[in-house]
Amino acid sequence: MFALPEKESRAPSTCLGPASTQDLDSNYGDGLERECSRKPDQKLLELYGVGDPTTRFSFNSSHLSSRGRVIKWFWDSAEEGYRTYHMDEYDEDKNPSGIINLGTSENKLCFDLLSRRLSQSDMLRVEAALLQYPDWRGHLFLREEVARFLSFYCKSPAPLKPENVVVLNGCASLFSALATVLCEVGEAFLIPAPYYGAITQHVYLYGNVRLVCVYLDSEVTGLDAHPFQLTVERLEVALHGANSEGLKVKGLILINPQNPLGDIYSPGELREFLEFAKRHELHVLVDEVYMLSVFEESVGYRSVLSLERLPDPQRTHVMWATSKDFGMSGLRFGTLYTENRDVATAVASLCRYHGLSGLVQYQMAQLLRDRDWINQVYLPENHARLKAAHAYVSGELRSLGIPFLSRGAGFFIWVDLRKYLPEGTFEEEMRLWRRFLDQKVLLSSGKAFECKEPGWFRLVFSDKAHRLCLGMQRVRQVLEGKSQVAEDPPACQIQEPRDQHR
Amino acid sequence: MFALPEKESRAPSTCLGPASTQDLDSNYGDGLERECSRKPDQKLLELYGVGDPTTRFSFNSSHLSSRGRVIKWFWDSAEEGYRTYHMDEYDEDKNPSGIINLGTSENKLCFDLLSRRLSQSDMLRVEAALLQYPDWRGHLFLREEVARFLSFYCKSPAPLKPENVVVLNGCASLFSALATVLCEVGEAFLIPAPYYGAITQHVYLYGNVRLVCVYLDSEVTGLDAHPFQLTVERLEVALHGANSEGLKVKGLILINPQNPLGDIYSPGELREFLEFAKRHELHVLVDEVYMLSVFEESVGYRSVLSLERLPDPQRTHVMWATSKDFGMSGLRFGTLYTENRDVATAVASLCRYHGLSGLVQYQMAQLLRDRDWINQVYLPENHARLKAAHAYVSGELRSLGIPFLSRGAGFFIWVDLRKYLPEGTFEEEMRLWRRFLDQKVLLSSGKAFECKEPGWFRLVFSDKAHRLCLGMQRVRQVLEGKSQVAEDPPACQIQEPRDQHR
CATH class of the missing domain: 3.40.640.10 (Type I PLP-dependent aspartate aminotransferase-like (Major domain))
Known part of the structure; x- marks a missing residue:
């Protein structure tokens, strides 16, 4: 698709x-x-x-080798958004104005299934x-x-x-x-x-x-x-x-x-x-x-x-x-x-x-x-949940008039936000990424994937309904130019599949 | 000591x-x-x-980089004794003439304590x-x-x-x-x-x-x-x-x-x-x-x-x-x-x-x-078992008239077998090491530790009584010039400590 x-x-x-x-x-x-x-x-x-990972850092630590400094630089810089996120993680009860992470490609939809399986006595x-x-x-x-x-x-x-x-x-x-x-x-x-x-x-x-x-x-x-x-x-x-x-x-x-x-x-x-x-x-x-x-x-x-x-x-x-x-x-x-x-x-x-x-x-x-658990419990339920989350986010994007790519695999949608970059530069892309972060939603910008065209973002949808809805509301706020950070998700339209196996 | x-x-x-x-x-x-x-x-x-790990191997694989070949070489050669061991591991019932490993520095004395602790419900x-x-x-x-x-x-x-x-x-x-x-x-x-x-x-x-x-x-x-x-x-x-x-x-x-x-x-x-x-x-x-x-x-x-x-x-x-x-x-x-x-x-x-x-x-x-388990169960019992195994092996060595070094720490004794090397060469050391292996007991030779003097061996004593006794019997056989591989341990003199915590 x-x-x-x-x-x-x-x-x-x-x-x-x-x-x-x-x-x-x-x-x-x-x-x-x-x-x-x-x-x-x-x-x-x-x-x-040709990538050259060493072009972007300065040497400033006397106890490390030059490669040690490069290695440290990757930690210091690549983690920028994630450090901000980890210092202010969203929590429904304790930190409702915290950051929602739609940037890390993790599947957070099935911890209940996994936790139940991995806690069974045959695992220890x-x-x-x-x-x-x-x-x-x-x-x-x-x-x-x-x-x-x-x-x-x-x-x-x-x-x-x-x-x-x-x-x-x-x-x-x-x-x-x-x-x-x-x-x-x-x-x-x-x-x-x-x-x-x-x-x-x-x-x-x-x-x-x-x-x-x-x-x-x-x-x-x-x-x-x-x-x-x-x-x-x-x-x-x-x-x-x-x-x-x-x-x-x-x-x-x-x-x-x-x-x-x-x-x-x-x-x-x-x-x-x-x-x-x-x-x-x-x-x-x-x-x-x-x-x-x-x-x-x-x-x-x-x-x-x-x-x-x-x-x-x-x-x-x-x-x-x-x-x-x-x-x-x-x-x-x-x-x-x-x-x-x-x-x-x-x-x-x-x-x-x-x-x-x-x-x-x-x-x-x-x-x-x-195989019984994988084929009859985990995979069907996981796919149904991914499908529902994907349907919700793609519906939201369509209603915002935003083009995107997604073929029904993985945890993410490749979103075309080029129309929000008047000059079409990576500086604008970075500014837009920061606006999302300011609005407490973490996305991944195309630059992080070495995309040649500024304006693309990866949006991870494999998250629980309340976080996903709130995250998408914040995305919408940024794109519609609103500044207040949403704390309560809107009435959410994700059709969560009926879990037959709970 | x-x-x-x-x-x-x-x-x-x-x-x-x-x-x-x-x-x-x-x-x-x-x-x-x-x-x-x-x-x-x-x-x-x-x-x-100055060590140069690359001097000892030949290039013979066309799909690997030169460093890949060095890396593979380390696997192929360093594991020689261990491959032999793994193909013919001693098992009291199934393979009594298999190799006893007194070469790997592992503590095999406390799996019962560890297994019991790690199997408790708080671990999963x-x-x-x-x-x-x-x-x-x-x-x-x-x-x-x-x-x-x-x-x-x-x-x-x-x-x-x-x-x-x-x-x-x-x-x-x-x-x-x-x-x-x-x-x-x-x-x-x-x-x-x-x-x-x-x-x-x-x-x-x-x-x-x-x-x-x-x-x-x-x-x-x-x-x-x-x-x-x-x-x-x-x-x-x-x-x-x-x-x-x-x-x-x-x-x-x-x-x-x-x-x-x-x-x-x-x-x-x-x-x-x-x-x-x-x-x-x-x-x-x-x-x-x-x-x-x-x-x-x-x-x-x-x-x-x-x-x-x-x-x-x-x-x-x-x-x-x-x-x-x-x-x-x-x-x-x-x-x-x-x-x-x-x-x-x-x-x-x-x-x-x-x-x-x-x-x-x-x-x-x-x-x-x-801390309760570590201080009151694990450490005292582990130390008592190490001490008993050490006392047994050092007694055996003494009765063989073999000098050794050991200060009451670690799992091994540094054994001086130089008198069994008439020429005092590493070639003789290797031959002696192979004689131990032929007699189905794996030791580590001093060369493996970059020891400058040929004739030293590391003997690991942190093993269960029956394996340790049989292993020492085989060591004795080699040093006394006997060729038959012992399968039954002698009457063993290890004073196993009484485990209060079973």
Whole structure:
């Protein structure tokens, strides 16, 4: 579902506007090699960008190494909005004028279900083997369970194997480990932008690996096209541009379902991107952390592990975690699936630094093997609640006349607020973001996702009705130019699904 | 307690033998600066050594980066003995001729106590805040508990502060994070050797930081001296040597109680080492993971946090974990205490990759606050069991006429098997290690701790009576030249303490 009308999807005024795919193709064919051998031209620079995380900070601590200062800078700056939020969190009773967080991509709709399941007596098992040094790949009982789980939910054509599984404390760690074992210092991954911005840190802080953005834009260039569409042509241009600047690209990161776009790649698209990677001997890191959060059945999501044959299985590495699909970002459980034993071993070697408790490994195995609960309780209820929350927020946005993108997957809507930016600049975007924060609602601005067009925001809808309604009321107040902070949500129209399982 | 008779503490024949501290002093005073500006002389080379973890492996995987291959190499090689062990683990019923592990420093004596405590109903609390993204420094409730715990057990002169605490998934991660935020790539820490060899990887795999060994030796040079004694003179020589080779040293690692020596630094020694570090503007990483595993009351252990005034508090960083003192290496809980806010923040920024589950954070807070259980049940029983196991093993060693070092702290005895090495080489040490393994008992050889003298072994005694007795029987068989693998332990003389609390 694309709620973005075509007339709204123009390029912002400060942007020269992207070339059509036809233009790219011809540029790639002849112009690029000649013109961009060292210095890419202006037009191409708008189609990719080499991230440099070190450009934005000053050195001011004498006890840290230079990289220590960069690492600290990321904490100090990236957390700005979140620090403000944590100092003034909304609480229905204690702090009704506190900040509502529609910025962090967490699913807060199912804590009741999760809490009930995780509190059952089968979850607390303490035995000697769980308290001793583990196999750093993860306990075998858990890797077996993960393999069965992924085989089933990814619909793999053949059973997946426990020896291809490495378990660790979340996908942030997995990005860090993969970047380090696949790339030399200073090498890079391609990533379609906008993208989940934290990945910049994940591959850089320890690994010193950079991201080359494959910029997508909202302009729709063909009949079958959609806004922010990734194409092989765009990948080729970005790769070529990076190479021409002397940057070695070692892989491609695909997030599917995409964050922040909510996009889903069709099996045909997936295969094209994987073939592109194979042609250039690139690793592909497929981040599928939202794979079970596809709440519109019509969408027809397909995991990369469901493909009949991977073009380059030795270079295809799949990531999944419970953070999003089981709404437990604080539980710290993620997993790698790769047929490449060297990569699995190297990541496992780093798992000394990314290990999770044996007790949690036991709990996760219990959870993942409980198919009855997952299929009959958790997933249907979670999807119904996500759908209801999504319907409410998209209805609100429509009533405000605001275009947005959302395809029925993930926890967020990609909102086009470009009409509130008269000059179409990132400074205005930042000011608008601050106005939301002043009005006590935290959103994520497009800049945080390296979006090339100022004016886009990610709005997380996977929150409980009263917070969501109040948050949306505050969003409305900002957009309608009102200054008073709403404390009581309006009569809320979210059709909460009837929970059959309470 | 030093069980090593002075006549046994000669240098091995292949070693030129270390200089006395007097020699060091005069060398340092005039000779060193002149002679060792780029090329240190042979004598000094025996007093320190710059580790280079990359010298020992070959490149053989085309899909990994060069550092990925190093990382994988560490997995493939360092785990050799452990892989053999894991394929053939001893089990009293199922595999009585399997390998007994007296190599891994784990406390297996108290799983009954731990299991009972961790299985209590107060340990399973699932609430929304624990399932959401945490404060990456650790939940405040846990940092408060850690501060109170350390204040009490480290006997700090003033209450320690939660804001100086960072919680993460073990001390391996903490070494990795501290190395990265304190050192540039290629810089180094000083470490007295023999030392817990895994630290080499912890500071190198992600951080690319090297260790400069401050070699200690068994020769006793004065009346108040003891074997493998660390002195400021030795630190000075090693630092100077490293500097003269152009290596920048950024800190000093102290393990107290020491692993593998079981040594404890007196408050006077501690202060001297800290003053040395301050003079040279070195950070000090004080690893106190065995601080509650001092089972001889007469030893008088003092945590660095008990000192009235730290010479350089902004550069003193203390590490503790539950792995050793609570016998839970599989639980993955460690903590940093530092007054340096920049360092705490930079480490916290890396904690995205070292985070532990909110559920485990809750459990650890419950455990650490349960002073009644810790003081009246766990610690007395644990110490009594450690003491009994230690008494048994040291008695066995004495009856074999084998000298050893052990001061009543930690889980291990540092055993002098030099008389079984006719040539006194590391090749012989390796052969002896393999003979133990062939006889189905896994020990750790001195080489694994960067010990400069061939023939020392670390023997872990913190295991249950039947395994320990059988393991010691097999050790005896090797040393007495017998080839049959014992399957039944002899009549065992371990005085297991009466557990009042079962």
